[in-house]
Amino acid sequence: MEPRQAWRTASRQGGRAVNADAVASCGGTVALADGIGDDITAANAALLAANAAVGVPAAGGPASALAAAHEAVTAGDCVLVVAQPFEGGYRIGWVGDVRAYAWDGTTLRRLTTDHTLAQYFRDHGEDVTPRMEHLVTTSVRTAPASRYGLTETSATSLLLTSDGVHRYLTDEEMAALLREAPNPADALVRAAGEAGARDNATAAVLAGAPSPATPLPTRPFPVAA
Structure with missing residues (x-):
């Protein structure tokens, strides 16, 4: 029997008024969105984008998943990363500063490049x-579409x-938690x-062979009233 995909997701609101992050999944595809701003409009944008992306x-x-998210979001805005399974691994698309990493059980390898002003200036040798x-x-x-980030990986x-994780933890710290924690997310x-x-x-942590037949639930996160 083929190994089935397992996944875990977790979210922490931090000091924000609302949790404007969202994770959705369908048929082995997983998307994570981070709303821009700290209000219910940002949270709704993230949820709509994530759901639309995994519906493709x-x-x-x-x-196509990013384009579907663009069509779905008519108020507010967000950044988004989507991972789609294929026979050889995953295809990744993103906009903004959400990230995807390949995990081999020992080390992390970042697959995405932040679409930020800081990264732009770094790429041009500026402070x-x-x-x-x-x-x-x-x-x-x-x-x-010409600005979408696109890549693929053979990692399973x-x-x-979201940036609330990777801006505060190093790759080495995240890898240690993936190796050692019972619930790494x-x-x-x-x-x-x-x-x-x-x-x-x-x-969101995805482990095991991706399977288009794997049913996965949508995970909207609760927001403050």
Whole structure:
């Protein structure tokens, strides 16, 4: 029997008024969205984008998933990463500063490049200020298809994170939690909070062979009233 995909997700609201992160999944595809802003409109944008992205059949490719998210979000905005299974691994699409990592049981390898002002200036050999890390250059509502980030990996285990996780934990710290924690998704968001994260922190851990037949639930996160 083929090994089946297992997944865990966890989220921590931090010091925000609402949790504007969302994770959705369908047919082996998983998407993580991070709303831009700290209100219910941002949270709704993230949930709509994640749901729309995973509703696209994996055969359509991640660019089609990002385009579906763009069509679905008409108010507010968010950043998004989507991982679609195929026979050789996963195809990844993203906009903004959410991330996907390949996990081989020992080390993490980042698959995405942040679409931020800070990364733009780094790529051009310029100095970066802390504020630039939080200014995204692409988003679900603003990015044309020519600006989508697209890649693929033969890895069968992935980590998806919002910036409330990866801005506060090093790759080595995240890898240690993936190796050692009984529930690594929960351990990652808890560790980010202990490291000082005030932002929403969300992680999704996918392990095992991706299967288009695997039924996975949608995971909206509760928001404050």
